[in-house]
Amino acid sequence: MKSKPIIFYDLAGRVNKCYSNNTWKIRLVLNYKAVPYEVVHTEYPDIKDLLVSKGVKPNVIDEYTWFPFTLPAVTLPDGSTVQNSRAIVDELERLFPSPSMRLDNGYTERAIRLAHDLMMGLGADNCYRLYSRTYNPRTTTHFNNVYAPFFKVSSLSELADSPLVWDGAWASAQDALKKIKELLSENPEGPFVEGTTFSYADCLIGGVWQWLRVPNPEMFQRVMSYDELFRKHQEALAPYLERDG
Template sequence: MSRHSRYCSTSPPTIILYDSPGTRAQTWVPNIWRIRFILNYKRLHYRTVWVEFPDVEATLRGIGAPPSATKPDGRPIYCLPVIVDPTRNSKAPHILSNAHTIAEYLEASYPARPVFPEGSRALQTLFVHYIQEVLAKPLLPIMVPLTHDRLPERTQSHFHSARATTPLPHPLPPGPQREQAWGVVKAQFDCLALVLDKNTGDGDGVVVQGYQVSYADFALCAMLLWIEQMAPHDGWSRVRDWNGGRWANLRHRCKDYMDVL
């Protein structure tokens, strides 16, 4: 069976996922990976439209996408991911932004193969908040400069001008400073591993819900893929072996939903 037919045996209208590439047509943004996981897991028919960061706001305004957030002064912020779903109403397709809003919409509109098993929505939402606001924080000083260096030149120039008043963190050179930074990251992963170990005996010891992958696993694996793609040698080579290989095992559990269509 072809990869395409695995996700779509008929030909329904196609969902469009707006994504931003790395140095090639490669998805890497954790929030976008999260949505791609859901689309693949639910076996929905979709295609990717690649938009470089300098073109995001103009592109999203052009298709009538709502802003993802607003600044304190009320100005809109346009970010990816965004999806356009023509299947609900062909005259007025649904256009959604913000990863969590999109996840909730896909679950409500396409309930088959749920990513929020019954009764888990609140706890999974809290888990994803923890990943974004706690687990990921010590990664940023390491990963942001490494990611910047792997983006297209035009996107790098865009970030330089956009962040003239808020410069990117300086890359950490090999040595004690970088090792110390990775040590802080590992402490957060160690803490999460202790929490997930509570599933041992009531699950497979890998996924959050016990046996079946869910939204929480996709959010965590999305961050792992960011590390793997943007820091394969200095980052993923470390993380995959932490906590008895738990994170490599999670990546393996999610691998069937990593297609980029």
């Protein structure tokens, strides 16, 4: 009997192209492994009800996971549904071990930290672009209610003229950019984190590139111009970025 395809739950948008760093992490894994999958696009306010209906237990909240129910999530061929990127990639490695994502190569945890730090640095700028350019009305309202307090504004629209965006965000991201350059420099044969070998660390960094590229091409180009290693890394991911909707 033919195995059922994986169901991959991604965020909906005005155009259903993947723009989330978190969902891109898993898309890159699926695309690299050439695993068949179907996509279900979901609005932010519907994530909890969707996952509860699938029997998913809440996330453990920590520095990197802020909400009990999040995307990406996948329904596996056996019918079970899993959320949280690391839990998902562990399951994909178990079910589809080749090619390996090399989770134990010594770079995964560093890439998690650096991707997080870059997103925090550029967060105000990119949240404003996501809010103003990407989401459908229901998600726009939900996203504003969740994230406006984080930036101490009543509406994310106020960020348009805030010192937190563009040059302010760029300044805040400098340490993370420097450390990502150092990471990509460690194996100069490149273009991947581990040199010529693709791994989950590349999905983590590449997810942030895509989080910028889709809603915020201006900042994406600014980041790519920081160092040629960034553009070479992004270009090397191209075969695994083709399926984005």
